[in-house]
Amino acid sequence: MNIYADNAATTKMSRAAVEAMLPYMEDYYGNPSSLYSFGQRAREAVESARKSIAECIGADPRGIVFTSGGSEADNQAILSAAALGKKNGKTHIISDEIEHHAVLHTLKKLEREGFRVTYLPVHSDGVVRTEELEAAIREDTCLVTVMYANNEIGTLQPVREIGKICRERKILFHTDAVQAVGHLPIDVESEYIDMLSASAHKFHGPKGTGFLYARKGIRLTNLIEGGAQERGRRAGTENVPGIMGMAAALAESVRDMEENAKRAAALRDRLIKGLAAIPHSALNGDPIKRLPSNVSFCFEGIEGESLLLLLDDKGICASSGSACTSGSLDPSHVLLAIGRVHDVAHGSLRLTLGDDATEEQVDYIIQSVKDVVEYLRGFSPVWRDLCAGKAQFIL
Numbered sequence: 001m002n003i004y005a006d007n008a009a010t011t012k013m014s015r016a017a018v019e020a021m022l023p024y025m026e027d028y029y030g031n032p033s034s035l036y037s038f039g040q041r042a043r044e045a046v047e048s049a050r051k052s053i054a055e056c057i058g059a060d061p062r063g064i065v066f067t068s069g070g071s072e073a074d075n076q077a078i079l080s081a082a083a084l085g086k087k088n089g090k091t092h093i094i095s096d097e098i099e100h101h102a103v104l105h106t107l108k109k110l111e112r113e114g115f116r117v118t119y120l121p122v123h124s125d126g127v128v129r130t131e132e133l134e135a136a137i138r139e140d141t142c143l144v145t146v147m148y149a150n151n152e153i154g155t156l157q158p159v160r161e162i163g164k165i166c167r168e169r170k171i172l173f174h175t176d177a178v179q180a181v182g183h184l185p186i187d188v189e190s191e192y193i194d195m196l197s198a199s200a201h202k203f204h205g206p207k208g209t210g211f212l213y214a215r216k217g218i219r220l221t222n223l224i225e226g227g228a229q230e231r232g233r234r235a236g237t238e239n240v241p242g243i244m245g246m247a248a249a250l251a252e253s254v255r256d257m258e259e260n261a262k263r264a265a266a267l268r269d270r271l272i273k274g275l276a277a278i279p280h281s282a283l284n285g286d287p288i289k290r291l292p293s294n295v296s297f298c299f300e301g302i303e304g305e306s307l308l309l310l311l312d313d314k315g316i317c318a319s320s321g322s323a324c325t326s327g328s329l330d331p332s333h334v335l336l337a338i339g340r341v342h343d344v345a346h347g348s349l350r351l352t353l354g355d356d357a358t359e360e361q362v363d364y365i366i367q368s369v370k371d372v373v374e375y376l377r378g379f380s381p382v383w384r385d386l387c388a389g390k391a392q393f394i395l
């Protein structure tokens with residue numbers, strides 16, 4: 001059986017997205033900035049995509065800036081807010097410990113330039129506390145950036161409450177909603193979101209395409225100098241096919257959202273129940289406040305990497321954390337932030353189901369993980385010590 005269970009890393013493009021792109025590669029390949037009607041045809045397509053995307057998050061189309069993906073949108077949002085803050089002598093930013101590296105590394109860069117950043121803890125459930133956010137706000141706070149949903153453990157943050165606090169205190173609020181857009185209902189108005197990042201390949205659109213939403217009146221710093229595209233906020237000829245694919249993918253995801261989420265959550269809970277039956281295992285993050293397709297576990301006494309390789313042999317594509325963390329020996333900063341100790345964090349597994357997942361596949365995953373965990377523990381020195389009482393079980 002071949003099962004792709006790594007949809008938080010990337011998703012398969014939908015047929016609708018592929019079909020929306022093809023005409024803009026083969027037939028209407030004009031440059032949207034060209035004045036002749038052939039170019040204007042591409043311009044109209046881009047503007048209709050902007051409108052359709054804006055509608056999906058309750059935004060004004062003029063607030064949508066097309067980018068190369070989620071990372072660029074995160075960088076631009078944070079650097080723009082920082083530049084605005086600095087102009088007013090405000091150089092304090094509030095974020096949290098489990099952000100994506102696109103956010104964390106941008107914040108680190110700002111810290112080297114003299115900004116101060118408060119990283120809110122997320123507690124063992126993987127959720128930030130709004131009281132702690134309120135307590136962290138200072139006179140010179142210019143930005144709060146907290147993700148909508150976490151890419152590793154799937155936990156959802158109290159975005160609306162955070163947005164409300166920021167709006168009342170006149171502080172800009174950005175959310176990395178890359179894991180949420182197309183999967184959860186989002187409304188930038190009622191959730192008090194000033195800036196939002198999204199990426200097409202996380203909702204069945206093409207890779208290398210995304211967008212940044214910025215509320216009216218927020219002056220964005222452009223990261224890429226050049227032409228006047230995107231109202232001077234992002235230079236470079238528009239990725240017309242990518243934008244068309246993204247709009248089609250998002251419209252379809254939003255149309256089917258309720259049904260997909262309900263189905264996915266039922267399969268997720270079946271998978272959680274099955275894996276929780278493995279001794280000395282634990283679910284990472286809150287069981288309810290989480291993405292409908294995210295299952296993240298730690299298994300004591302094993303290495304996540306070995307687990308992944310053996311699952312691969314069984315036809316299962318999974319991950320041990322974020323795509324960015326794998327390949328490095330450090331355990332995930334997200335798992336450490338929810339209080340997992342190094343050894344336990346190393347034995348992690350993330351399964352993110354697709355819209356087409358079935359009960360049969362879930363049951364096959366459960367059985368495979370059980371078998372592989374048992375097999376690996378069979379020759380793990382750490383496990384032997386735990387069983388012999390030479391070390392204490394944590395889970």
Ligand SMILES: *Cc1c(COP(=O)(O)O)cnc(C)c1O
Pocket residue numbers: 008009068069070071072074100102147149150151176177178179198199200201202208209210
């Ligand atoms: C995937 C992801 C990103 C990066 O998006 P790209 O389009 O791959 O640059 C940023 N934040 C989160 C939460 C993500 O899951």
